[in-house]
Amino acid sequence: MLPISTTRVCIAPPIEDGCVSDTSRGPAPESQAQLAVRLSLPLWAPEEVAGCECGFLLFYDHACLSLQQNDQNASGPLCVDFEDATLAYRQRHSRQPEAILKALGAKQGESLLIVDATAGWGLDAFVLASAGHRIDLIERSVILHALLQDGLRRAAASRDEGLAVIADRMTLHLGESSLKLQGWGASLPDVIYLDPMFPERRKSAKVKKNMYLLQQMLHDELPTEALLRDALSLARRRVVVKRPAHAGFLEDIKPSFQLTGKSSRFDIYLTRNSGSG
Ligand SMILES: C[S@@+](CC[C@H](N)C(=O)[O-])C[C@H]1O[C@@H](n2cnc3c(N)ncnc32)[C@H](O)[C@@H]1O
Structure with a gap:
């Protein structure tokens, strides 16, 4: 197979x-x-x-x-490009802290250990690493993993030293997150981030090109049954789940609180896992 x-x-x-x-x-x-x-x-x-x-x-x-x-009407090729102008703009000119950063609950100047267990194009992970946090990214699709690996390789070799420093905070793993979390041997993460959400399958101006492509390629893959449960038993402080605004709770588990935006929201689950790490 x-x-x-x-x-x-x-x-x-x-x-x-x-x-x-x-x-x-x-x-x-x-x-x-x-x-x-x-x-x-x-x-x-x-x-x-x-x-x-x-x-x-x-x-x-x-x-x-x-x-x-591979379609005559397809949009152009996409790669993981951490030098992308939109990302750079988001990173340097954001007027207010991004909702994803608020969802982490970090104190001012604090650097957290985070696991992004649904890495995708690595965009959310990049925003987190740009804010000074260290991220382990887990991706189960070998294609996405290869694209991320290539993007990180170029970022690490970038003439932009700031970008190379951010890339250095990002460690990529290939595999099924549930299994990786169950066998986690490194320091316990403060926060585990999950974004298993997909936009609707139709092409529309609202659905970003990269997420549409991911959706087309991975739509028949099954969600992992107990990813949130596995995350909850490992994260020291909290698990943050990105959800479409009107979707139900992941795995039917009610969050401690939510941060709600126009099209998506963050469900935040507070944990109290102690242990050395
Ligand atoms: C919606 S995308 C994440 C997008 C990402 N937040 C970003 O900023 O680019 C979901 C990704 O998670 C991966 N994924 C979903 N479930 C997973 C699992 N159980 N283990 C590892 N990767 C998983 C999918 O292959 C897909 O690439």
């Missing part, structure tokens, strides 16, 4: 000519064939791509590992 999330993805030839994106740094770190072997994915030669029936293509776009839907 192929690992989770890989059955409909294949490796396409790299794009190396034409306009070089701002985020590119030198040549791709591996060949198309090496990438295919590393991720155990089928490889498509340039002349075969037109007939490829995979739903998604994974390839190096000017040294950035990128994912694109």
